[in-house]
Every structure is written in structure tokens, then in C-alpha cells.
Amino acid sequence: MAALIDSGxxxxxxxxxxxxxxxxxxxxxxxxxxxxxxxxxxxxxxxxNFAQLKLINTGLKKKKLRY
Known part of the structure; x- marks a missing residue:
């Protein structure tokens, strides 16, 4: 991981x-x-997780489903 970060x-x-x-x-x-x-x-x-990291914007309120 450090090598990737060091590589830019x-x-x-x-x-x-x-x-x-x-x-x-x-x-x-x-x-x-x-x-x-x-x-x-x-x-x-x-x-x-992507939404929490602000990597995506879901745009819509997600309906929580129980699987």
C-alpha cells in the first residue's frame, strides 16, 4: 500500500x-x-460506504430494504 501511495x-x-x-x-x-x-x-x-466517503452521490433517498 505504501508503495502505491509513494508512486503517486x-x-x-x-x-x-x-x-x-x-x-x-x-x-x-x-x-x-x-x-x-x-x-x-x-x-x-x-x-x-462509498456514499459515506463522498465517492458517490446517491441523489435519491435510499429505501432501506430488509433482505
Whole structure:
């Protein structure tokens, strides 16, 4: 990581993904490969984090869905 920063790369972020898929074990088929639900949860997780970092502007109020 330090080498990338020293090379001039900016805007490097580390996002902790612990519990990004929930704790009910329904988001993966085998603990690794996402199910449809897993992809939805991870996409929502990334959108929330990108918005907090001001990397994206969602523009619309996001309706919180319970998967």
C-alpha cells in the first residue's frame, strides 16, 4: 500500500467488510460464493460506504430494504 501511495496514487481507501453480508449465513452458498441475496447485501454495503466517503452521490433517498 505504501508503495502505491509513494508512486503517486491518491484516494486509496480500506473498507472493513466484516459483517457486510449479515450474520444469518444466507448470503453465500458455501461460505465463499455469493448467492443473489449476498450480491444484493454487498452492493448495498458498498454503496453505503462509498456514499459515506463522498465517492458517490446517491441523489435519491435510499429505501432501506430488509433482505
Amino acid at each position: 496514487y491518491r484516494h486509496i481507501y480500506i473498507i472493513d467488510t466484516q459483517n457486510s453480508l449479515g450474520i444469518d449465513h444466507e448470503a453465500t452458498v458455501d461460505g465463499i460464493h455469493f448467492t443473489d441475496l449476498g450480491f444484493m447485501r454487498f452492493a448495498d454495503f458498498l454503496i453505503d
